[in-house]
Amino acid sequence: MAAxxxxxxxxxxxxxxxxxxxxxxxxxxxxFPIFLNQTLARIGVFAVAVLGLNVVMGYTGQVSLGxxxxxxxxxxxxxxxxxxxxxxxxxxxxxxxxxxxxxxxxSLAAARLGGLAIAMVTIALPIIGVPLAKxxxxxxxxxxxxxxxxxxxxxxxxxxxxxxxLYIVIAITAVVxxxxxxxxxxxxxxAFAIVKGNEAVASSMGISPYRYKVLxxxxxxxxxxxxxxxxxxxxQYTSPxxxxxxxxxxxxxxxxxxxxxxxxxxxxxxxYYVLAPQLTNAIDSSLTAVLQGIILLAILFVLxxxxxxxxxxxxxxxxxxxxxxxxxxxxxxxSAAAATVAPDVSPSAASVTAAxxxxxxxxxxxxxxxxxxxxxxxx
Amino acid sequence: xxxxxxxxxxxxxxxxxxxxxxLAAGCARGTAGDDTGDATEGPAEASPGITDTxxxxxxxxxLTGPTAGxxxxxxxxxxxxxxxKNAEGGIEFGDGKTRTVEIKAYDDTYDPQKALAxxxxxxxxxxxxxxxxxxxxxxxxxxxAAIDExxxxxxxxxxxxxxxxxxxSPWQLGLVPIYQQEGGAFGEMLASSTEDHKVAILSQNxxxxxxxxxxxxxxxxxxxxxxxxxxxxxxxxDTSVDAQLTELAASGADVFFNAMSIxxxxxxxxxxxxxxxxxxxWFLPSNTSSPGGILQQPDVHADVFPGIYTVAFSQxxxxxxxxxxxxxxxxxxxxxxYTNQEGVPAFPHCVWSxxxxxxxxxxxxxxxxxxxxxxxxxxxxxQDYSAPFMLEGSVIDTTADxxxxxxxxxxxxxxxxxxxxxxxxx
Numbered sequence: 001m002a003a004x005x006x007x008x009x010x011x012x013x014x015x016x017x018x019x020x021x022x023x024x025x026x027x028x029x030x031x032f033p034i035f036l037n038q039t040l041a042r043i044g045v046f047a048v049a050v051l052g053l054n055v056v057m058g059y060t061g062q063v064s065l066g067x068x069x070x071x072x073x074x075x076x077x078x079x080x081x082x083x084x085x086x087x088x089x090x091x092x093x094x095x096x097x098x099x100x101x102x103x104x105x106x107s108l109a110a111a112r113l114g115g116l117a118i119a120m121v122t123i124a125l126p127i128i129g130v131p132l133a134k135x136x137x138x139x140x141x142x143x144x145x146x147x148x149x150x151x152x153x154x155x156x157x158x159x160x161x162x163x164x165x166l167y168i169v170i171a172i173t174a175v176v177x178x179x180x181x182x183x184x185x186x187x188x189x190x191a192f193a194i195v196k197g198n199e200a201v202a203s204s205m206g207i208s209p210y211r212y213k214v215l216x217x218x219x220x221x222x223x224x225x226x227x228x229x230x231x232x233x234x235x236q237y238t239s240p241x242x243x244x245x246x247x248x249x250x251x252x253x254x255x256x257x258x259x260x261x262x263x264x265x266x267x268x269x270x271x272y273y274v275l276a277p278q279l280t281n282a283i284d285s286s287l288t289a290v291l292q293g294i295i296l297l298a299i300l301f302v303l304x305x306x307x308x309x310x311x312x313x314x315x316x317x318x319x320x321x322x323x324x325x326x327x328x329x330x331x332x333x334x335s336a337a338a339a340t341v342a343p344d345v346s347p348s349a350a351s352v353t354a355a356x357x358x359x360x361x362x363x364x365x366x367x368x369x370x371x372x373x374x375x376x377x378x379x
Numbered sequence: 380x381x382x383x384x385x386x387x388x389x390x391x392x393x394x395x396x397x398x399x400x401x402l403a404a405g406c407a408r409g410t411a412g413d414d415t416g417d418a419t420e421g422p423a424e425a426s427p428g429i430t431d432t433x434x435x436x437x438x439x440x441x442l443t444g445p446t447a448g449x450x451x452x453x454x455x456x457x458x459x460x461x462x463x464k465n466a467e468g469g470i471e472f473g474d475g476k477t478r479t480v481e482i483k484a485y486d487d488t489y490d491p492q493k494a495l496a497x498x499x500x501x502x503x504x505x506x507x508x509x510x511x512x513x514x515x516x517x518x519x520x521x522x523x524a525a526i527d528e529x530x531x532x533x534x535x536x537x538x539x540x541x542x543x544x545x546x547x548s549p550w551q552l553g554l555v556p557i558y559q560q561e562g563g564a565f566g567e568m569l570a571s572s573t574e575d576h577k578v579a580i581l582s583q584n585x586x587x588x589x590x591x592x593x594x595x596x597x598x599x600x601x602x603x604x605x606x607x608x609x610x611x612x613x614x615x616x617d618t619s620v621d622a623q624l625t626e627l628a629a630s631g632a633d634v635f636f637n638a639m640s641i642x643x644x645x646x647x648x649x650x651x652x653x654x655x656x657x658x659x660x661w662f663l664p665s666n667t668s669s670p671g672g673i674l675q676q677p678d679v680h681a682d683v684f685p686g687i688y689t690v691a692f693s694q695x696x697x698x699x700x701x702x703x704x705x706x707x708x709x710x711x712x713x714x715x716x717y718t719n720q721e722g723v724p725a726f727p728h729c730v731w732s733x734x735x736x737x738x739x740x741x742x743x744x745x746x747x748x749x750x751x752x753x754x755x756x757x758x759x760x761x762q763d764y765s766a767p768f769m770l771e772g773s774v775i776d777t778t779a780d781x782x783x784x785x786x787x788x789x790x791x792x793x794x795x796x797x798x799x800x801x802x803x804x805x
Contacts, residue, residue, distance in 0.1 A: 035503035042496060131616040134585055143585045143615075144539060145491070145516050147523060161527075235492050236523065239516035242491060246444075277486070277493055278500065285486040286451060286719065289443035 025174070029166040037162040038234075039274060044169035045230040047270025048176055050255045051263070052223030057252075058261035059184050060216035061196030062111075062118055066125030067251050070099040070221045072243030074228020076133065076140055079238050082148035095229040096222050103221020104214065111213035118213075126245040133240040145239025148232055168233050176226055181263045183219070192216055257299050259308030268307040425749040428507030432469075434743075435481045437506035439497035439521075440513045442486035449726040453513045453536055454484045455718035456732025457739075459710070462717030464740070473746040473757065480739075487512070491520035498524055508533060508754060511554070511735045513728065515539045526550050531755055534735040534784060536728060538590065545780045550751075552758065553783030554735050558590025558664075559597070561690045562638065564788045565662045566598025568688075569605055569634065572804040577608045579632035579659065581623055581648075583640055584612040591638035591664060608632050613644075620644060621651050628657035635659040642667055649679045660686040660804075665788070670797050671697070687793040688801060692773040692785045693730050696723050698797055706767055734766045738775050738784055770800065 007013060029037050053067045074095045081091035110121040133140045140146060153164030183189060191212050194202040199209040232238065254273040259265025280291035303309050428435040438457065441450035461480040464470050469479040483506060485497035494517035501509050508531035512518060515537040522542070525532040526549060534554040535542055538561075542553040569576060580595075582588030592610075599605040609630035611623045620639075627635065635652070639645050645667045652659070661684055667673060668689035674681040681687055694701055701707040702723070710733060714720050720729065741764055745757035761784070764775040769785075776786040791798035 033503070035499055038499045039496070042492070131614065134615060137585070143515070143587070144541075145519055147519065149523060231492070235495050235520060237491055237495070237516075237520045239491055239519065241489060241516045244490070246488075247490065274496070277488070278496065281485050281497070281500070285484045286442045288486045288488070 025170050029163045029170070034160070034162045037166045039278065041162070041166045041169045041234045042274045043267075043270045044166075044173040045227055045234050045270070046251070046254065046273040047267045048173055048230060049224055049227035049251055050258060050269035050273065051177060051180055051266035052220040052227065053251055053255045054261065054263075054266050054269075055180060055184065055192075055223065056216045056220035058255060058259075058265070059189060059196065060192040060213060062213055062216065063116070064122045064217070064220060065119055065245075065248050065252065066122035067220065067224050068243050068245070068248040069125035069129045070103060070224025071228040071231060072126075072129055072133065072238065073099040073102060074225030075231045075235075075238040075242055076146070076228070077225070078229045078232040079141075079146040079148040080139055082150045082232070083146065088150060092226075092229055095232075096225040099225030099228065100218055100222035103224075104218040107214045107217035107221075111210050111217060123245075126243050126248050129243045130240045130245075133243065140240070143240055145237060145241075147237040149236050151233040151236065165233055169230050172226065172230060176223060177263060177267070180219075180223065184263070188212075188215070253296055257296065257306055259306030262306070262308045265306050265308035272307070426507060426751040426754075427505045429478070429749045431476050431478070433479045433481055435483060435504075435506050436511075436739075437483045437485065437497075437501035437504070437509040438511045439485040439487045439494050439501070439509065439517065440511070441489040441517070442484065444488040446489050446513065449728040450489070450513050451718075451720070452724055452726045452728035453511055453732045454482070455714060455720050455724070456729040456734075457511055457736040458482050458484075459713035459717045459729075460733045460736030460740075463709075463713045464736075470740055470743050472743050472749075474748065478743075487514075487517050489514055489517055491516045494518070495520045495524060497521075498530075502528055502530065506530070508751065510534050510552075511732055512536065518542065522548060522551060529751060531751055531758070533755075533758060534738060536731060538587070540590070540781065543781055543783045550755065552777060554738075554785060555731060555783060556665075556690075556692060556785050556788045557783060558587055558638075559594030560782070560786075560788055561664060562591035562594030562596075562636075563598040564594075564690050564790050565636070565688060566595040568790045568801070568804050570599045570602035572604065574805070575604045575606070576634050576804075577606050577630070577632040578634045578636055579608060579627040579630050580610040580636045580638070581620065581627060582610075582612050582636075582638040584614050587615075587640050588612065588638040592636075595636055613639075615641065617644070620648060624648060624651045624657075625655060628652065628655045633659050634662070636662045638664060639667055640664065642669075642673060645673050646676050646679055649673070649681070653680055653683055658684050660684065661688065663687065663689045665690050668793075668798075670793065674793060681793060682795060686801075686805070689791050689793075689798060690788040691791050691798065692770055692788050693727060693734060694768045694770065695727060695797075696730055697725070710768070730768050734768060734775075734785075737766045738764065738777075741775070772800070 029040075032040070049067060049071050052070070053064060056062050056064045077095045077098050078091055081094060082088070086094075106121065106125070110118050113121065134143045151161070151165050151168060153159040153161050157164060159167070184192065191202070191207045194205065194207055195209045195212045195216075202209050202212070228238075231242070250273060251269075254269035255266070256269075257272045258267065258269025276292050276295055277288060280288040280295075283291060299307065303313060305312070436457070438454050440453045441447055442454065444450075461470075461482060465479040469477040471477050483501065483504060485500060487494040487497050494512075494514070498509065498521035509525065510531065510533040513536045518532070518535045518537050519539070519541070522532060529550060531550050532542075532548075533552045535551070536555050537553060538555060538558045539553070540557045540559065542548050542551045543557065569578070578599075580592060582592045596607070599607075609627050609632065611627060613620045613623055635657075637645070637648065639648065645663065649661075663673075668687070673679065674687065694707070696707070696710070702711060710730070711723060714724060714729060724730075738761065739758075741761050742754060742758035745760065746753050747757075759777050761775055761777045766775050769775070770789050772789050773785065773787045775784050776782070777784050779786055790801045792801035
């Protein structure tokens with residue numbers, strides 16, 4: 001196993017892996033059946049939404065129950081902009097910026113509150129959002145919603161609509177994941193982790209918990225807005241139901257199931273958000289809620305760290321069997337796996353981040369001690 | 380140096396494989412597209428989801444969550460209807476072939492995004508036509524996709540007029556009356572009254588309330604004997620309309636047109652108007668006029684008002700005469716055999732879905748080619764069809780642009796126990 005890990009740790013191997021994923025992402029939409037493409041596109045949409053939630057909850061430890069509100073705002077901004085014939089690049093920027101600014105304003109007030117109070121403030125967002133969307137019918141189309149069809153494949157591409165939409169989603173999702181990965185693995189990520197672990201310690205180190213909470217919340221809202229833009233690319237219709245509170249809870253569950261505080265986990269969370277209803281629908285369409293509850297419980301019992309902890313669980317099993325693989329190798333292969341999800345451009349960044357991960361698990365990793373510490377602090 | 384060269388070599392190999400794969404894939408999907416292109420040229424080429432012995436229909440509706448009650452009914456009525464027909468051997472189509480009807484149900488939990496996903500799943504599952512499902516946003520979410528794919532989205536249960544607009548929705552048709560029709564039916568009856576009437580209007584401030592008021596005002600437009608003395612709105616999120624009622628009571632109106640979709644608000648309005656000593660004639664929308672659920676609730680005294688009117692187009696499965704009729708007994712038996720409903724369905728949508736099934740059978744009987752185009756033609760040419768459980772005077776007519784399949788609604792008056800058709804006002 002050590003040999004295999006060493007092989008995987010070689011930079012050129014990682015590069016080939018990254019390249020392979022890129023090639024796969026470029027080629028796959030062309031070969032896959034239509035429905036698979038459509039499903040993958042939806043997974044991308046909600047993976048971005050879960051990623052935003054992860055920034056504020058998984059990495060910074062602040063409970064946010066309002067993520068779907070920002071997705072909804074992003075979708076409405078997109079629908080309005082497209083119907084008003086604005087330039088699509090401008091629409092995209094506004095769809096990210098407007099939710100970001102709303103998130104900033106709300107968090108400026110909310111981040112002063114600690115613990116559960118911030119959760120209560122964020123609960124209010126989707127609860128206000130639905131009636132607000134119904135009332136502001138000039139902008140939102142009222143309870144009938146608003147449709148915007150701008151993501152049909154242009155003729156010059158020769159692509160089908162599902163392929164074109166999937167390419168847009170892949171491109172934007174990849175960039176957002178890459179930027180977020182760099183954010184949480186760098187200076188800001190370390191600051192987020194300390195704020196999550198212990199605010200007093202953060203203050204004593206010169207890290208303002210308030211400022212970093214606001215920052216995390218704003219970034220989460222911004223990413224939520226981008227998810228809303230992608231929602232319109234894929235669904236092409238939004239209504240007040242889009243930001244219904246229940247979806248916020250499902251996003252939260254998806255984040256925990258994918259793996260809190262993990263980039264790969266966000267992707268798995270998005271997959272859960274989309275595939276769980278589809279799977280349960282295929283089994284028995286009148287029992288979807290019950291079946292999804294069973295899936296949720298089963299995953300959380302077996303994998304408390306989320307789906308992303310599956311390889312780690314498997315490794316631990318092997319270790320306790322007496323094979324005793326090198327821990328460094330194991331962690332190295334994990335970071336390689338993460339790198340393939342978010343293809344990195346610079347080889348140095350990949351190897352630099354790989355090193356500390358290999359030595360000790362960095363705080364952004366969901367490890368039980370940090371969580372229990374946090375709990376103790378809350379109570 | 381050597382690792383660099385190795386890297387470059389591997390990169391080029393991977394890139395090469397990629398390019399070949401792209402080309403191959405492009406060709407593969409391209410030819411698939413051409414095949415379907417050829418298929419549309421042949422006039423009698425069958426659409427997906429139909430064979431010589433069977434046809435598959437898809438329904439996406441909220442089967443779990445807060446709207447699961449009516450949502451399940453939208454599936455169950457059709458399931459029971461075609462369950463009986465399939466047991467008899469199937470339905471004879473216009474082309475002489477007898478086919479069984481298979482229903483595929485999908486749960487959208489009233490989430491537009493899931494409704495679209497369900498539609499995409501239906502296309503992938505090879506469904507011939509879709510529809511009958513409940514909900515405005517959920518049906519709107521895949522309306523345009525259905526047009527793009529040229530898949531019929533028919534007999535949907537929403538009062539949104541867009542689904543019956545032929546120009547905007549060439550592959551769609553609504554089943555239940557649109558809001559305007561309900562308001563219009565009451566307005567017409569009022570306009571034909573021989574006496575003068577003052578009307579107070581309270582409406583929900585959204586497309587629902589606006590639709591009722593629009594239909595009502597259109598119907599009374601030319602009538603000299605009707606005067607709208609006061610018009611107020613409330614928000615769907617309001618928990619009390621006492622202030623509006625007090626203001627309306629002061630207007631001295633003898634007719635109260637209340638376009639309200641929220642059951643608890645209707646109950647509290649009935650109590651409040653009685654308390655205020657204002658006893659007008661009421662008009663209530665079809666979905667908030669239930670005798671058991673509203674008018675016979677504790678502390679509601681419907682008898683203090685001279686008349687409480689609503690509109691309807693179908694019989695209620697809950698009424699005692701329903702189970703006694705032969706048709707009604709057969710319906711309840713089929714519901715018990717083919718669905719998971721327990722006892723008499725609590726929501727009218729079960730009966731409506733059964734009506735949708737019967738309407739589809741009419742269309743199937745006219746279908747001479749196994750194509751979606753031919754199906755839409757057949758469906759949009761049904762006239763004067765008295766579907767089961769429809770009230771006398773209300774028929775299925777799919778030929779009028781801008782109107783759903785159920786084109787007429789009848790004004791009903793509350794008689795202390797249930798509703799009976801009202802010929803004239805007063």
